[in-house]
Amino acid sequence: MAAPGQPHRASYDAIVIGAGIQGSFAAYHLVQRLRNTLLLEQFVLPHSRGSSHGQSRITRSAYPQAHYARMMPDSFRLWQRLEAEAGTKLYRRTGLVLLGPAGEPELEGCRRGMGPGDVLDAATLARRFPGLRPHTGEVALWDGSGGVLLADPGAVVTVTTSAGVYRAPRLVITAGSWTSTVVAPLGLRLPLQPLRIDVCYWREKEAGSHGAGAPTPCFMVKGLPWAPHGIYGLPALEYPGLVKVCYHYGSPTDPEERDRVPPDAPRPHVTLLSSFISRYLPGLEPQPAVLETCLYTNTPDGDFILDRHPKYSNIVIGAGFSGHGFKLAPVVGQLLCELSLGEEPSHSMAPFAISRFPGVLQAAL
Secondary structure: OOOOOOOOOOEOOEEEEOOOHHHHHHHHHHHHOOOOEEEEOOOOOOOOOOOOOOOOEEEOOOOOOHHHHHHHHHHHHHHHHHHHHHOOOOEEEOOEEEEEEOOOHHHHHHHOOOOHHHEEOHHHHHHHOOOOOOOOOEEEEEEOOOEEEOOOOOOOEEEEEOOEEEEEOOEEEOOHHHHHHHHHHHOEOOOOEEEEEEEEEEEEOOOOOOEOOOOOOEEEEOOEOOEOOOEEEEEEEEEOOEEEEEEOOOEEOOOOOHHHOOOOOOOHHHHHHHHHHHHHOOOEEEEEEEEEEEEEEEOOOOOOEEEEOOOOOOEEEEEOOOOOOHHHHHHHHHHHHHHHHOOOOOOOOHHHOHHHOOOOEOOOO
């Protein structure tokens, strides 16, 4: 599990398993607190086997769930701090359009935290963003902060890897779609479902119409009966002339088998997206020019797992980010660090408790 180059010590203050965005931020916060920290990863970095690869993610303030909305200001602040420390730009502010049928519950949840000027009528939407074509009965909300992210001490824990054996009084597990496998020997059966997601890029019919120089926001569309999990899009930033539009759901998969899907296997979500492109984004070609895959790891309720092991309090688990965790990674890492050090968490942990899922504690092997 260790990255190339075996560490020169065997004991640490903390060990983090999984060097995706959540584990990396957990390690970052632990190091900020002057804890000697070992970050373990099973694949050579950078890699495209998990959920943290790719060059862009949507960020936003608008959230229908109040607990995430309360976390986002801290997340923006921590992303900005990391930008300053790293001396590189990590956030491009484009604004975000949320689109869907009037009365759709998630849109209404977002609308409650927004001002009257954040509701766009059809004429305003068409004038500001001519490439996006809404339909009768749909409403649009504007989140001006939206944009693109350029992606208790206890007994000593022993972690055995192919590169060596390491010990620490505390362990953080952020192993993405492999979390269920990692925690099973610890007597946990977490209800995590890995999904293989089709990540699609669509070519502009007119070059430059949806790119960095065009008035193109990020967008999210909710409440379409034929796309119940929602559709999201980002401007043409990663590949020139190619707009990223994806369905917020995928096909159940084993993370070890994700790349073994036959090339001619049916891809119903790509077909769904082609229909959406034709109806809502007529300035794009209706067939994807580039098709990639990534992994979501979903919980039954779509909320994260951020908690101590119910039996071993020096083991902390972060999992089930359900395709919307990247933007919150600075705060998630901070919370995992606080849990690991026995500090009072900076946000309520009630929505993220393992105990909300009955029957997860099994007999340890």
